[in-house]
Amino acid sequence: MRRRSGASHDAERAGEPIAFGLEGPLVLGFVEGGLDTADEARLAEEVAKTLPLRWSLPSRALERLNLLSNHLGGERGLLEWLDGHPGLPRLTARLLVLVDGLERYTDDPAVVTAVRDFRAGHGLPEELRGVLPPATSAETLSDLSSRLDRQLFDHDVEGARSLGLATSRWLRDAASAATSPSPGLTEMGEVMARLHEDLAAAST
Template sequence: MHDKPLSKLAGHLLRRLPDASHPTRHRVGPDTFGLEEEKVLRFAEDRLDPAEEPRLAEEVAEVLPLGWSLSPRGKERLHTVTEHLGGERQLLEWLDRHPGLPRLTARLVALMGALDRYSDDAEVVEALRSSRAEDPFPAGLENILPPGTSEETLSDISYRIDELLFERHTQDATRVALAATDWLRDAAQRSASSSAGISEMRDLMIHLHKDISEADAAA
């Protein structure tokens, strides 16, 4: 994966705060979500057979979107893997080294982190508002975007991707993600602003679209 998207993720991977307007975050699932304690411990102690690591990566990818519902035991196991790898960024890089669901999940999480980050950028929000004046409902986002555009718009898209992953609708999550990168890229290109922030967003969305498309094709 390109380093640039990962560099935008600090604080977003495992510590994204729940939004009171999204009650479905409180869904509860199985106690450990498939993360085997014995396998996690062997990985943390560098005793895991290399042949078993791809399966552990798949298990981790499966639990990441469920972080809101993990039991304390499940969170502890995920934390153990994350700490052994060196932190949140290193966890994504590790997942990205494993093709299939791990790589695709890592790249979707990278996009969600970027969407959350740009939600607070007034210049980006204005560019999106201007874009929607020309095209109110961009392709692929018709059933997700509300009529108006605000600082909540990008976080709503991020939430929807996360929710689809939670529900195991990976292909639907991917389609929404690619539509979002297309929209933000086009909005940046149409924007009257030529600021570094808008240019950065355009380049980041181009990178993420390519990364997600490649991971999806190989999944």
């Protein structure tokens, strides 16, 4: 998320109308001097609702989101800040971390093999039936990532949480069942185990 050059702060200070839920004065107040606890919590809620729409935001909303992200040290810092606010912000942050994690491991041959073998031996959990195509391939994790991304885009956060819990548990178990796991598969299993715990502890 890159901030567009030439972004104007004057319109934000003047209280320009909200763009996709991101209030300019709140964003600037946080960036330039900090907000009180209540206003920061409100900003976190707004960001949680806006961040899943990041690929389709109008320029003004994207500028505000990028300004906040840059202030927090990039997208990772933004997600860590969101995670510090309970409720929707924390759950959204953890789901987005899962989305990124699925994309990270989607092309790992050892992961694809382990998932295919585990599915052949154990089938799919009920939550993933009808979500994935019959064949397991290099696109399987990417398909799950896209489904989660779409649910967040549609603001179906509880649906995304349910799918995220099932996905992280399934991949964790697939890694644990492998007889000779590669370092990448072991890492994936550890990441999914941690994300499953994080999602289980988060709620709206």
